[in-house]
Amino acid sequence: MFGSNKGNRNGNKSQPQARADGSKLEPLSPNLTASLQSIRAKLGNSGDVMIRALRSDAMPGLEMAVVYIRAIVEEDHIHQNVIHPVMGWSAPLEPATWMETLRQRVISTGATKLIHSIDDAIYALLDGQCLVMTNGFGQAVAAETSGGEMRSVSEPNTQTVIRGPQYSFNESMTTNVGLLRRIVRSADFRMKTITVGRKTRTSVGIIYMDQIADPKVVDEIERRINEIDIDGILESNYIEEFISDQTFTPFPTMMNSERPDTVASSILDGQIAILVDGTPFVLIGPATFFHFFRSAEDNYQRFDISSFLRILRYVAFLASMLLPSLFIAITTFHQEMLPTPLLISLASQREGIPFPALVEALLMEFTFEILREAGVRMPRAIGPAISIVGALVLGQSAVQAGLVSPAMVIVVSFTAISNFVTPQISMASASRLIRFTLMLLAGVLGIFGIMAGVLFLLIHMTGLRSFGVPYMAPFAPVYNQVWPDMIIRLPWWARVYRLLATSKVNPHRQQGGRPSHQKRK
Template structure:
C-alpha cells in the first residue's frame, strides 16, 4: 500500500544512523563540570553561571547555569534562584537532588542529569541546570522562553468570516491552539528530535480512532528515518517523507490556520508541526483538498459551492489558457469566428515574434515582476510590481513587441493563478503552464491534449501515504465523490473521505433536520 518504504516495519534499528559516542559522566567537582560545559560551548558569552548559597547546606557551593536568550530569566529568578537561596528547612531522608526537584524548585518540569552530553542538550533546549559541589548529578529545570512572536492574524490564508488567528513559530503555542479546538482525550501527539545540529522539535498530531493507524505508523517511520544536520522549516520534512519527489503536484498541504488543521484532523488527516515555522504540514492529501478553503465551512453551502467551482475553473484557465491561445493562433485559426480572427490578425501585424515566443516573453516578464515584488521591501514592493506591469505591458504593445490580446491572456492567466487557495498547487500550475505552452507551440491542440492526458495518467498514479491522489474519483468512492466538488450542507456531510479515514468514516448520523422535514 505504501510502496517500498513500508517493507521495514519501523522496529528494526537503523545502524547507519547510530553514531557511537562515549558518554562522559559529570564529575563531583562543580567547577570542573562548569568548565567542561563552557569549553563544549566554545566559551560563548551567552553562557551564564550564577553562584548560589543555600542555608540548608551551609558551606556547600551551588550554581545555576543557562544560556541567555533562550530562557525566561524571570522564571529562573522566581522559581529557581529565590527558592534555593531561601530554603532553610531540614533535608529529611531523601537526597539533596530529590529535595531540589520535589520541594524547592517550582518550575513545571525537573529532571536529574548525570551525563555531560545530556546536560549540554538541556542547556541548548532552554533549560537551566542546578549544580551542587560534591554531587555527580545536576537538576535540569524547564525555563525555556525568550522573545517570541505572539499569535496574530494569518498573512497568506485570510478569510472574511472565521477565526482570525494563525500559528506562530513556537511549537508549544501551536499545540495549545489545536488543543483549544479539539478538546478530546483522543488527541494524540508523537514528539521527535530531528537534525544532528539543530535538534529541531517535530511533532505528529492526529485524532485516535479517526486517523488510519497504518498511515500513522508509516509517517512515524519516515520521520524517524530522517538523518540530516538541520531542519529549518517544515518543507525539509515534507520533501523527506513525501511519496513522490519528481512531480509538480504537492502531495502534502501546508497551512498557517489552526482551524484548517483541526478540520483536517477531524477528517482523519495527520498534522506535522515543526518548531520554528508557523506553517504546519497536513497529510495525506488528495488533489481536491488543495481547492478547499477554510471559509467554505463558514459560509452557506450554495455560495461555497459556487466559489469552489470557480477555483477549479480558474485553475484550468491558469494551466491551459496561454497554450490554447498559442495553438489556435498558430495552427487552428479556423476555430475562431471571422470577426475575432480579423481583429487578432490586425493586432499581430508587425509583431516580429511567433505566438510561442511572444507568450514565453510575457510570461517570463510577469514571473520576474512577481518575484521582484516578493523580494522588494514591503513598503515599495506592491508599487514596483504594479507600476512595472503597467509600464512594461503598455510599452511592449506600443513598441510592437507583443499584441494587446497576448497581454490580456497573460494577465487573466496570472489573476486566475491567484484564486487557488494553496500556493503549492498554484506553483504547480505555473510549472505545467510552461510545458503546455511549448507543446502547443510545436504540436498545436494535439500537443495540449497529449500533455493533459499525460498529467491525468501521472496524477492517477500518485499516492499520498498510500492514499490515491485522485480519490474519491480514481478509485470511485460513492459516499464522498460529490462533496469534493460541491460543498454539501453540513447535515448531508455524513462521511469523511473514506480513503483517508477508513477506520471511522462516519462524521455524523446524517439526514435532514427534523424541522425541515
C-alpha cells in the first residue's frame, strides 16, 4: 500500500523526473524568451526573480540570460563565478557542445547541473541556484549559488554547561552537519538527506555512525520520514510527532539537543540524529526513559559528582511529579503518617484556610504555571515586573491573606524548582502534566490513588517503545552491561559498552579496564 506510491511522492518532493500523476514534465523551450516567460509566469511574476540578459564573446550571436531569486542567493558569488566567466569566455568552440562547455569549463561554482524541464528549473531556482540559459537550446545550467543571511554559531541558550564546548547549532543544516563532522572525523559518519514538505521542501538529514547504529533502525526512521506527506515542516517537532512510535503518551520518545557535542556523543552510542533545516534543535532517537536524565556536562565533570547529580535528577523528577499529590494525600487522608510535631505545625498553618488541600494545591500550581508561561512569552523588558508580582503579591500576600498555607507555598515552589533540574525539557513537561493528574487522584483516593496512578504510568511506560527499543530498558528488560551507567556515571575507563544495548552492532566503546599506571601498586 505504502510501497507503491512511495517512489512517486518521493520524486515529487526532490528533483522530479515525472509528476505524481504520471504526466510528462513540461520541457524547456529552445526559445529563450518563451522559457523566461514561462518561468516568470510559474513564479507569478514575483519581484525578487532577477533576469540578467547577457552575451558571450565565445558565441557572439547567442542571446543568454542568468536567472536567480535575489534573496536566497549570494549575488557576489553569481557575479564572480557565473556572469563574469561567461561574459569573458573567448576561446572558440563548437556550438553543439556549448551547454556542456558552459557547465564543465566556464561556470566555476561548486555544483552544476543540466536541466531540461520548467519544473526542474523552478525547483533549482527555489533552492537558491542560478540558471544560465541560452537561446536555441532546450536546456539550462543550474549553478549552486545559494546563500543569504543566517544566524552565526553562538552559545547554547537552553542546554548550557559550565565546562564543555560553548557553541550550539544554528538554523542552517549545512552548518550543523559541518559542526558535527568537525567533532566526529570518521569515515563511518553517514548522512542521508530526505526532502519533506510539499511546499517548504525542507531538508531533513539522518545522521548516524555506520557500524555502530543499528541499520534496521536507520531504515525504519528513513521509512517513517519518507511517509510524511504535509505541506510544511518548520521545526523538528513536526518530524518527532510524525515518526514517534506512539502519539498518545505524555512521555517523549525522542530527545532533542542544540549541542553538537551531545549529538556527537549520542551517535557514538549508536543513536541516530535527525537534523531539520531551519531549526537548531536536532532530534535524537531511539531514546529510553533514562536517557532523558543525562546532561552533556556529566561527561565533562568528575564521575563522582556526575553520579551524584544524576541520582539527584531522578529524585528531583520524582519530587516534581509526586510531591504536591503526596502532600494532598497525607494532609487530607493520612494524617497519622506524620510525626506528631509536624502534624501539629501543619494543622495550625492550615487553620483558617478556606479551601481543601486539593483546591489549595491546584490553585497554587496553576498560578505557578501561569507565571512560568508568562515568563517565557513576555517581552524581556517587563521581566522584573512579573517576578515582583509573582514572588511578592502572589506568594507572600496570599499567605498573609490566609488564602494558602506557607507549607503549600514551599511544596509548590520546591516542585517547580525540581522540575527545572531535568535536562530535557520535553521530559520535564511530561512530569508537569502527570503532576496534575496525580493531584486529582490523591485528592480523591489518597495514597492509594497515587500508587494506582504511578502503577498505571509504569505499565504504560513498559509498553512504550522508541524505534523498537523498550522504553524502560535497561531495567525492564534488564541489560546488564548498561544499567549501572544509567544510574551513575562510571569513570571513563569503565564505560566499556555503548549505551544502546539493544543494538547488537559493535557494542564496545573501548577495551576498558583501569589505565595501566593505576594498576601498579
